[in-house]
Amino acid sequence: MEYETPQFFRVIQYAASADRDVVDMVSGSPDWNPPDSLREGLHEYADADPGDFQYPPSVGLRELREELATRRGVDPQQIIVTNGTGEANHLAMAGGLDAMPGEEIILTDPVYPYYAGRANHLGAETTFVPVTEDGHADPDAITEAASEDTAVIVVNSPNNPMGVTYSADTIERLVRVAENNDALLVSDEVYDHFDYAGRFESALAVDSDHRIVTNAFSKSMAITGWRVGYAVFPDPDGPNGNLLDEARTRHMLTNVTGSRPPQAAVLHALRHTDPDYYEGVRDLLRERIAAFTDALDAVDAEYTEPEGAFYVMARFPGFSGTFESVERLIDEAGVAGMPGEAFGEARADWIRFSLTTDRVETAADRLVEFFG
Amino acid sequence: MEYETPQFFRVIQYAASADRDVVDMVSGSPDWNPPDSLREGLHEYADADPGDFQYPPSVGLRELREELATRRGVDPQQIIVTNGTGEANHLAMAGGLDAMPGEEIILTDPVYPYYAGRANHLGAETTFVPVTEDGHADPDAITEAASEDTAVIVVNSPNNPMGVTYSADTIERLVRVAENNDALLVSDEVYDHFDYAGRFESALAVDSDHRIVTNAFSKSMAITGWRVGYAVFPDPDGPNGNLLDEARTRHMLTNVTGSRPPQAAVLHALRHTDPDYYEGVRDLLRERIAAFTDALDAVDAEYTEPEGAFYVMARFPGFSGTFESVERLIDEAGVAGMPGEAFGEARADWIRFSLTTDRVETAADRLVEFFG
Numbered sequence: 001m002e003y004e005t006p007q008f009f010r011v012i013q014y015a016a017s018a019d020r021d022v023v024d025m026v027s028g029s030p031d032w033n034p035p036d037s038l039r040e041g042l043h044e045y046a047d048a049d050p051g052d053f054q055y056p057p058s059v060g061l062r063e064l065r066e067e068l069a070t071r072r073g074v075d076p077q078q079i080i081v082t083n084g085t086g087e088a089n090h091l092a093m094a095g096g097l098d099a100m101p102g103e104e105i106i107l108t109d110p111v112y113p114y115y116a117g118r119a120n121h122l123g124a125e126t127t128f129v130p131v132t133e134d135g136h137a138d139p140d141a142i143t144e145a146a147s148e149d150t151a152v153i154v155v156n157s158p159n160n161p162m163g164v165t166y167s168a169d170t171i172e173r174l175v176r177v178a179e180n181n182d183a184l185l186v187s188d189e190v191y192d193h194f195d196y197a198g199r200f201e202s203a204l205a206v207d208s209d210h211r212i213v214t215n216a217f218s219k220s221m222a223i224t225g226w227r228v229g230y231a232v233f234p235d236p237d238g239p240n241g242n243l244l245d246e247a248r249t250r251h252m253l254t255n256v257t258g259s260r261p262p263q264a265a266v267l268h269a270l271r272h273t274d275p276d277y278y279e280g281v282r283d284l285l286r287e288r289i290a291a292f293t294d295a296l297d298a299v300d301a302e303y304t305e306p307e308g309a310f311y312v313m314a315r316f317p318g319f320s321g322t323f324e325s326v327e328r329l330i331d332e333a334g335v336a337g338m339p340g341e342a343f344g345e346a347r348a349d350w351i352r353f354s355l356t357t358d359r360v361e362t363a364a365d366r367l368v369e370f371f372g
Numbered sequence: 373m374e375y376e377t378p379q380f381f382r383v384i385q386y387a388a389s390a391d392r393d394v395v396d397m398v399s400g401s402p403d404w405n406p407p408d409s410l411r412e413g414l415h416e417y418a419d420a421d422p423g424d425f426q427y428p429p430s431v432g433l434r435e436l437r438e439e440l441a442t443r444r445g446v447d448p449q450q451i452i453v454t455n456g457t458g459e460a461n462h463l464a465m466a467g468g469l470d471a472m473p474g475e476e477i478i479l480t481d482p483v484y485p486y487y488a489g490r491a492n493h494l495g496a497e498t499t500f501v502p503v504t505e506d507g508h509a510d511p512d513a514i515t516e517a518a519s520e521d522t523a524v525i526v527v528n529s530p531n532n533p534m535g536v537t538y539s540a541d542t543i544e545r546l547v548r549v550a551e552n553n554d555a556l557l558v559s560d561e562v563y564d565h566f567d568y569a570g571r572f573e574s575a576l577a578v579d580s581d582h583r584i585v586t587n588a589f590s591k592s593m594a595i596t597g598w599r600v601g602y603a604v605f606p607d608p609d610g611p612n613g614n615l616l617d618e619a620r621t622r623h624m625l626t627n628v629t630g631s632r633p634p635q636a637a638v639l640h641a642l643r644h645t646d647p648d649y650y651e652g653v654r655d656l657l658r659e660r661i662a663a664f665t666d667a668l669d670a671v672d673a674e675y676t677e678p679e680g681a682f683y684v685m686a687r688f689p690g691f692s693g694t695f696e697s698v699e700r701l702i703d704e705a706g707v708a709g710m711p712g713e714a715f716g717e718a719r720a721d722w723i724r725f726s727l728t729t730d731r732v733e734t735a736a737d738r739l740v741e742f743f744g
Contacts, residue, residue: 029423029427042414051403054402090625116623223426224427225633253486259597262416
């Protein structure tokens with residue numbers, strides 16, 4: 001499986017050059033507004049003194065780390081602020097592969113392609129464990145797959161591309177698999193604010209020296225281009241305390257530090273954003289989910305019940321999940337999704353639709369017309 | 373030589389906890405204002421549509437790359453916008469070490485410690501070539517040191533820590549050394565706007581498939597914390613075209629993309645900043661250089677003639693360049709510099725002073741009193 005270059009671009013370009021109007025349900029970039037307080041924070045920063053424009057600490061602005069530590073119930077020392085979840089996952093995966101005895105990275109199938117691309121680039125062996133029929137990570141199958149050769153297990157809940165939220169029991173079992181094999185669980189929780197079932201549980205709830213939690217404000221504040229993320233490392237005085245030291249060094253020698261303007265604005269927004277903002281976005285997405293799944297029901301499509309993130313994975317009767325199928329859907333139905341085969345083999349017949357457009361109803365109508 | 377963790381912090385912390393007032397001449401963070409247009413650009417961006425807050429292209433905003441390409445006389449395709457010069461140097465050094473046949477990285481002595489730290493972290497063999505007596509890279513000595521085992525040569529002009537600007541002839545000879553050994557010259561030109569001798573020449577002036585030029589707006593726009601840099605790669609259709617492809621992949625899998633708010637603001641500032649801004653900053657620094665070197669002359673200190681960047685390397689009679697000496701200077705003179713030994717062995721007896729404070733005259737007076 002070749003993941004070196006994510007293939008989103010191929011579909012986006014095809015859709016952009018189509019002869020007809022196309023509803024773009026490809027990318028995971030929110031189309032809604034950030035909190036007002038985020039814009040305020042950036043305006044305030046733009047007028048700051050020259051000293052505030054210079055290097056923040058390599059690990060991130062102190063007050064931001066303290067704010068995050070309080071919210072996550074950890075020590076500020078355990079946190080490195082990163083260039084989005086992308087760098088947080090890079091530090092966690094590269095560091096885990098170096099520090100843990102094994103050489104293998106276990107991923108789910110389907111998988112967010114960046115995890116697989118990064119694992120390949122790091123030279124790891126990769127093992128893909130198919131999700132359960134209802135789209136969740138399968139702790140039994142992962143337990144069976146894991147061995148002393150396993151260095152890292154990467155999971156993502158709420159999940160892209162499946163649109164599900166793993167149970168607390170699943171998360172706990174995954175941490176235990178990592179512990180039992182002297183491996184590291186990397187839990188990417190970037191969609192934590194998009195949990196419609198109320199079941200989300202952070203891996204931080206499971207006390208362990210064998211897990212790193214990664215996150216960012218890309219989705220929760222609708223700013224995928226701002227690149228403010230973070231990773232929470234195990235206790236620096238515990239048996240895997242070296243993971244933090246190694247990641248600090250890697251971060252410093254790769255990026256020196258993250259960008260300060262967005263860190264300052266995110267800090268302001270964390271302090272001044274009402275919970276109503278997040279609830280409002282969830283309500284918007286619940287409406288989109290309802291409109292879209294009504295259409296899927298109408299054409300007898302199979303789909304995974306959307307519980308989290310903002311994706312719907314669906315399979316249409318007699319219609320595959322290849323790039324060719326997706327291109328046909330663009331040309332003939334005017335709806336662009338991501339081919340299931342871009343995420344692995346287990347759901348290669350499926351198509352992922354991102355609910356990040358205000359034209360979900362139009363897309364739903366078009367799919368009903370096309371498949372109906 | 374151990375460079376894993378830059379040692380600036382040790383001196384900065386010592387100075388901060390001193391019992392007396394200390395003039396901080398340690399860090400390389402400008403104390404002057406950015407161009408007004410940069411603040412304007414950030415304000416403008418803060419009011420943008422939600423779509424402008426999402427992922428820019430992984431290689432950077434198209435218009436920024438076009439603006440840079442026009443200014444540097446290259447194809448926009450050759451440019452990757454990075455998280456500061458830090459990431460640009462990381463991509464260039466890691467990529468060069470992978471792609472070129474050798475395993476060695478050649479650096480100058482004294483050296484900016486991040487280059488050495490990064491070379492160590494990448495597992496390269498390192499060779500340090502002492503600078504000439506007047507503080508310049510020594511093309512003869514580098515020619516002699518280079519061999520088929522050399523993968524990368526890293527230079528920096530205008531130079532940190534020496535405060536000199538290499539001649540066009542030196543730059544051309546360094547490119548040829550790289551060519552003759554199937555190696556890569558990485559030319560870090562982040563101080564290009566701080567050339568007092570009018571002699572600065574970019575390595576881009578030497579046509580070659582064996583050089584990568586790195587740069588950023590950290591110093592020229594006084595925003596070390598904003599992290600907008602770039603690297604210019606050889607012709608993608610030339611014999612070392614793979615360097616660009618590899619760096620795009622590494623950048624994508626490490627950072628996904630750089631932060632968009634500072635890219636947007638820098639683009640605005642590039643379009644709307646008068647050359648007077650840069651000349652004004654140079655005039656300010658010329659005044660500081662004069663005040664500081666007058667004091668050095670007064671106490672018979674040896675120093676390298678400041679031609680570029682914003683550092684002065686000096687040696688006081690009977691006074692070494694160790695951490696202990698620097699700490700004594702903090703306690704007894706109230707002036708903090710960086711110990712020469714932090715940059716290597718060749719100038720271990722020297723101390724580097726950064727002219728990034730409006731209290732250079734105070735520092736000068738104190739040094740005259742202490743050493744006079």
